[in-house]
Amino acid sequence: xxxxxxxxxxxxxxxxxxxxxxxxxxxxxxxxxxxxxxxxxxxxxxxxxxxxxxxxxxxxxxxxxxxx
Numbered sequence: 800x801x802x803x804x805x806x807x808x809x810x811x812x813x814x815x816x817x818x819x820x821x822x823x824x825x826x827x828x829x830x831x832x833x834x835x836x837x838x839x840x841x842x843x844x845x846x847x848x849x850x851x852x853x854x855x856x857x858x859x860x861x862x863x864x865x866x867x
Contacts, residue, residue, distance in 0.1 A: 801839040815840050822853050826860045836860055 800819055802812045819838050827836060838856060847855075 801837065802844075803840070805842045806840050807842075807845050811845055812840075815844050818849065818852055819844075819856060822856045823860060825853075826857045827864060834864060836863060 800816055800823075802816050802819075804812070806812050806815055819840060823836065823838065827834075838860070844852065
């Protein structure tokens with residue numbers, strides 16, 4: 800998980816990191832053991848609603864996990 804300082808201050812970065820972790824925990828249940836997924840939060844994640852983040856990250860992670 801990569802959340803750069805461009806996303807915001809420490810409070811904002813940690814909030815985004817926790818949201819992404821929760822979304823990935825739901826999404827990667829079906830991943831093969833040993834698979835690695837890297838998620839990089841862009842500055843626009845700061846204003847994104849929970850449902851938007853879940854749809855975008857969840858879909859991307861699912862596609863990456865299923866492609867392997």
